[in-house]
Amino acid sequence: MEVKLHDIGEGMTEAVVLTYLVQKGDYVKADQPLVEVQTDKMVAEIPAPAEGIVQDILVREGETIAVGTTILTLQTSAVVQPNPASSSNAAESFRLPSANEETGGSVLTKNIRRVLATPYTRKIAREHGVNLEQIAGTGPGGRITDEDVYRFIEAKQTKSASSAAALEAAPKKENSSASATSVLPFCxxxxxxxxxxxxxxxxxxxxxxxxxxxxxxxxxxxxxxxxxxxxxxxxxxxxxxxxxxxxxxxxxxxxxxxxxxxxxxxxxxxxxxxxxxxxxxxxxxxxxxxxxxxxxxxxxxxxxxxxxxxxxxxxxxxxxxxxxxxxxxxxxxxxxxxxxxxxxxxxxxxxxxxxxxxxxxxxxxxxxxxxxxxxxxxxxxxxxxxxxxxxxxxxxxxxxxxxxxxxxxx
Known part of the structure; x- marks a missing residue:
């Protein structure tokens, strides 16, 4: 099943793929958020149209796509439910049926940590270049909060402060040509x-x-x-x-x-x-x-x-x-x-x-x-x-x- 970018706003023609909330091979339920996209007016989540397993991710994060573009595909047939006994709030265990499972072949089992965070918390992390998988959530069920992200950023800045000071004190080479001090993405x-x-x-x-x-x-x-x-x-x-x-x-x-x-x-x-x-x-x-x-x-x-x-x-x-x-x-x-x-x-x-x-x-x-x-x-x-x-x-x-x-x- 193809999951496409649909029109989520008046006059919308395209959007930027911001963050995937799932990975290839993940089991997802119907209406579970799959990916965040940025339109000209808002950040929105694209939900799963049905339960299934993420088969393939077709668009890179940061890429601008038109309405109607297929973002990812789901395998919706022969879905094996995740094992409730072995799942947790921070990690989910699910089974992906192999080609020879029906004849008694082996079953591939994969453990993926599912990061729990709101779209706004993910937005803060993106803006500061933070990988949420590196943060331990202190919210209910291991959810990562805004404060968790800011604490991580502060700790990272403190750790790199001495390195930044040493770099500033190092002698600089003269360059007669102008160069950009930083580059901002136009997206x-x-x-x-x-x-x-x-x-x-x-x-x-x-x-x-x-x-x-x-x-x-x-x-x-x-x-x-x-x-x-x-x-x-x-x-x-x-x-x-x-x-x-x-x-x-x-x-x-x-x-x-x-x-x-x-x-x-x-x-x-x-x-x-x-x-x-x-x-x-x-x-x-x-x-x-x-x-x-x-x-x-x-x-x-x-x-x-x-x-x-x-x-x-x-x-x-x-x-x-x-x-x-x-x-x-x-x-x-x-x-x-x-x-x-x-x-x-x-x-x-x-x-x-x-x-x-x-x-x-x-x-x-x-x-x-x-x-x-x-x-x-x-x-x-x-x-x-x-x-x-x-x-x-x-x-x-x-x-x-x-x-x-x-x-x-x-």
Whole structure:
């Protein structure tokens, strides 16, 4: 039986084979994870479609393969179950039927240590070049924990510290030509991000509109809510204001179907949140924002961000967005950008650093206000600049008057 890479995400065409969780000759049960693969959005496990014995592994770890490629094969006929009496949590004993077993020939018995660890623990080990088979697990049933990996890394670094110091003190040969100090693999999520960004940039004629927003009243209003033990992030207000704006300007909550020459407008507001992780950018999605309260949006955004940083998002949590935001303000130092649209969406809005600046008010008096810049990139095939300006103006009015925004929800 062939085990192939199937489509585990919207628009997925390829993935990188990261780590095999089994070896050739292993007995596996149905739905047992066989291999971890990296798509452009997540790390996923490919399970066994049936019980059997791993017959052959056809793809090397680190290789990028297309959907439909056979990763490994299983022998599912005449499977001999592993002997429960001789198996343990750290090792499994199983029997592989030989060609002459039916006539009383010998039976090949093989003992393989099965490493017990979560996908996230395996990810930590991969990033630090650690072989999990060298670690003794302290978790339940001998499972290797994150702490086990970090202890192993620390011990390894301590052991090599003296060698590194001696190497640093050794005389160095002069070299007039420049050489790379290190080499980073261009694969996995970074490669998939690059591919999607190039697809978006070369497919969509981007146009970026810049605007500034006075968030002074929003900051004050959030402080008022905190006095009543109500904690709502600024991002939650941005997302809700965007949903209200998209209701007025649905052209930015759409997709262009070039083949049919149609623009599809969506009533549902599924807002993607760009999250920076160790493995690169990932976009979890808050669904049906138009139906949710500020408190619900706040809690869901917080949980999705945490799951994204821990690489624990499911396929349903990273697909189907209709509009994306990027809040780079908390990172600091950003006053503007030309963000790339999350293809095949029509627009993306980025929120930049908030700074206090002297501003001339309507009565010509100068006051210190908290100002934030926003950048909105949109598909110029679908919308024009005037519509983008009207859209952002509506959004700005809601943010600058947050209590008015609440009236819009009544």
């Amino acid at each position: 996995g999520r970074r490669k998939q991000i690059a591919k999607k960004m190039a697809q978006s940039l070369y497919t969509i004629p981007h146009c970026t509109h810049f605007e500034e927003v006075d968030v002074t009243e929003l900051i004050r209003f959030r402080e008022e809510l905190k006095q009543h033990d109500i904690h709502i992030s600024a991002t939650a207000f941005f997302i809700k204001a965007l949903s209200l704006s998209l209701k007025q300007f649905p052209i930015f909550n759409a997709r262009l179907d070039e083949e049919r020459e149609e623009i599809h407008l969506y009533a549902e507001h599924h807002i993607g949140i760009a999250v920076d992780t160790e493995d690169g950018l990932i976009v979890p999605v808050i669904r049906h924002v138009e139906r949710k309260s500020l408190r619900e949006i706040h809690e869901e955004a917080k949980q999705l961000t945490k799951r994204a940083q821990e690489n624990k998002l499911s396929v349903s949590e990273i697909t189907g967005s209709t509009f994306t935001i990027s809040n780079v303000g908390p990172l600091g130092g950003s006053i503007g950008a030309t963000p790339i649209i999350n293809y095949p969406e029509v627009a993306l809005m980025a929120f930049h650093k908030t700074k206090k600046r002297p501003m001339v008010m309507e009565n010509d008096e100068i006051a210190v206000r908290s100002m934030m810049n926003i950048s909105m990139s949109f598909d110029h095939r679908v919308a024009d600049g005037a519509t983008a300006v009207a859209f952002t103006n509506y959004f700005v009015r809601l943010i600058e008057n947050p209590k008015r925004m609440l009236m819009e929800l009544v």
